[in-house]
Amino acid sequence: MKTTTSRPSYLRLHRAQHDSAPGGEVPTDEMAAFWHSFTESTGWRLDRRSRAIGAPKLLPVREVVYDEEGDAAGLPSLTKPAAQHLAASAAKLIVRLRESEQAVRRQEAELVATATPLAPPEGQAEFADRLDEILQQAVEGTSFVAAAFYMLDDDTSSLKMRAQCGLSEQSLAASSRPLRGALADLEAMVSDVVVIEDCAAGDEIYNSPEPLAAGICAVVSDDDVPIGTLWIWNDTPLAIDPSATAVARLTAIALAAEIARERMTRRGGEIREETQTLRAVSHWQQRQQPAATPLAEGWFVDGLTYTSAPLASTWHTWDILPNGTIALAVAQAHSDAADASMIAATARAAFQSHLGYRLSPKQVLQRVSDTLWQTNTGDQLVSLIYANIDPETGEGTLASAGSAQAMILSRYGFRAITKASEPLCSFPDYSPSETIVRLSPGEVLWAASRDMMEANNNTNSTDTWTQQRVSKFVIDRVQDASHEIVPAMCRALVEQAAVADRSAALLYRQ
Numbered sequence: 001m002k003t004t005t006s007r008p009s010y011l012r013l014h015r016a017q018h019d020s021a022p023g024g025e026v027p028t029d030e031m032a033a034f035w036h037s038f039t040e041s042t043g044w045r046l047d048r049r050s051r052a053i054g055a056p057k058l059l060p061v062r063e064v065v066y067d068e069e070g071d072a073a074g075l076p077s078l079t080k081p082a083a084q085h086l087a088a089s090a091a092k093l094i095v096r097l098r099e100s101e102q103a104v105r106r107q108e109a110e111l112v113a114t115a116t117p118l119a120p121p122e123g124q125a126e127f128a129d130r131l132d133e134i135l136q137q138a139v140e141g142t143s144f145v146a147a148a149f150y151m152l153d154d155d156t157s158s159l160k161m162r163a164q165c166g167l168s169e170q171s172l173a174a175s176s177r178p179l180r181g182a183l184a185d186l187e188a189m190v191s192d193v194v195v196i197e198d199c200a201a202g203d204e205i206y207n208s209p210e211p212l213a214a215g216i217c218a219v220v221s222d223d224d225v226p227i228g229t230l231w232i233w234n235d236t237p238l239a240i241d242p243s244a245t246a247v248a249r250l251t252a253i254a255l256a257a258e259i260a261r262e263r264m265t266r267r268g269g270e271i272r273e274e275t276q277t278l279r280a281v282s283h284w285q286q287r288q289q290p291a292a293t294p295l296a297e298g299w300f301v302d303g304l305t306y307t308s309a310p311l312a313s314t315w316h317t318w319d320i321l322p323n324g325t326i327a328l329a330v331a332q333a334h335s336d337a338a339d340a341s342m343i344a345a346t347a348r349a350a351f352q353s354h355l356g357y358r359l360s361p362k363q364v365l366q367r368v369s370d371t372l373w374q375t376n377t378g379d380q381l382v383s384l385i386y387a388n389i390d391p392e393t394g395e396g397t398l399a400s401a402g403s404a405q406a407m408i409l410s411r412y413g414f415r416a417i418t419k420a421s422e423p424l425c426s427f428p429d430y431s432p433s434e435t436i437v438r439l440s441p442g443e444v445l446w447a448a449s450r451d452m453m454e455a456n457n458n459t460n461s462t463d464t465w466t467q468q469r470v471s472k473f474v475i476d477r478v479q480d481a482s483h484e485i486v487p488a489m490c491r492a493l494v495e496q497a498a499v500a501d502r503s504a505a506l507l508y509r510q
Contacts, residue, residue: 135165303505313340314503361399451500
């Protein structure tokens with residue numbers, strides 16, 4: 001006597017494999033073919049009622065026959081544990097495949113915005129979703145079956161699919177296709193839209209990049225410059241009406257707008273990061289500026305560093321040295337690029353590191369020049385004035401290099417004590433000039449960067465700070481309101497909309 005269990009039909013098996021996959025994912029045709037081969041080879045099929053994440057559950061599908069002794073015949077070719085192990089391994093590979101496909105999808109969308117910094121993975125996925133949604137709306141608006149966006153490469157020589165809807169996930173991994181010979185894409189870049197009602201027609205000159213029956217190709221442009229093409233396909237030939245071409249044009253505009261918006265968002269984030277960085281460096285520079293204060297009995301010091309840019313290439317400083325003398329310095333880095341602030345910071349660090357040694361101002365400038373030369377040969381040019389004054393006698397020494405200027409002011413006028421020379425780091429073994437100075441009571445030592453003061457006193461411009469104007473400005477205020485000199489000068493610079501970096505320092509012997 002024979003007893004048989006019913007064998008599921010191939011149609012039911014095929015449907016079961018499409019309805020269920022490991023992890024509850026909807027399988028592709030390749031996955032369905034694999035599970036069908038698995039069933040045919042092992043005699044076990046996936047349990048479509050199981051949706052749990054983990055190892056897939058199996059059911060027998062082969063016909064079981066019992067002989068007269070009750071022994072089973074026609075059992076599956078593999079035992080259930082062996083089939084279970086094989087199915088679990090296959091499921092893991094499928095999960096990895098799906099993860100790879102999603103990664104390709106995100107990366108293709110990310111490459112649409114190649115002119116911008118990379119977004120985090122979640123941002124990439126969101127952008128890819130928005131592109132897919134636009135393509136999905138195009139498919140629904142035309143009642144077609146698939147759509148894709150192809151983007152031109154940097155050399156405008158090939159087109160690469162960057163987003164798709166209705167096609168297989170593997171299509172995004174396909175190689176780019178050359179623009180040369182892509183007549184539909186080339187024609188769309190000239191006339192906006194190309195219509196192919198029957199791709200298989202004998203007289204059709206346009207080739208579709210996908211094996212579908214009909215299609216519409218529209219150009220995607222950024223400020224009238226083509227950046228790619230949009231394709232919308234149908235699986236059967238048909239007469240394409242104007243409403244479908246209008247949807248294609250609107251979709252192309254929507255794609256271009258979404259790409260532009262994403263790029264603007266990325267650039268905005270980059271600008272905000274740069275602004276925050278510049279603000280942090282600017283605050284650091286401001287914190288380095290010394291506060292106006294009486295350094296010693298009968299002496300007052302103050303200074304300013306002004307710039308309309310986020311970062312300054314000039315600086316000023318003063319201090320009381322271990323031997324009790326007053327140190328005052330003004331410097332300016334010479335560079336038209338953003339590295340000017342870094343050069344200035346390097347020079348300041350070198351100056352501060354040598355300030356504590358028993359060195360003359362000339363020796364300090366020589367060591368600063370050596371440091372600049374050794375750290376970046378010939379590129380870090382700096383003008384620097386350094387004065388060392390004994391507060392008991394008012395006598396001291398001033399060393400200068402470059403275009404920075406110094407003069408002594410009094411109620412009788414002014415006298416310049418520096419001359420223009422080559423800046424520090426112009427050549428190795430630099431030797432700066434050195435001058436003996438003496439400040440009498442009521443006199444001011446004024447040191448300034450190149451753009452702070454104009455040596456030509458014959459100019460009639462009210463915006464130019466000549467030596468004569470600076471002298472009168474300072475002396476008129478120094479006796480009654482010495483602490484108001486620098487704030488008043490800063491207000492004047494703001495009113496003049498000065499753009500060049502300027503630093504100055506004054507030492508007043510009361």
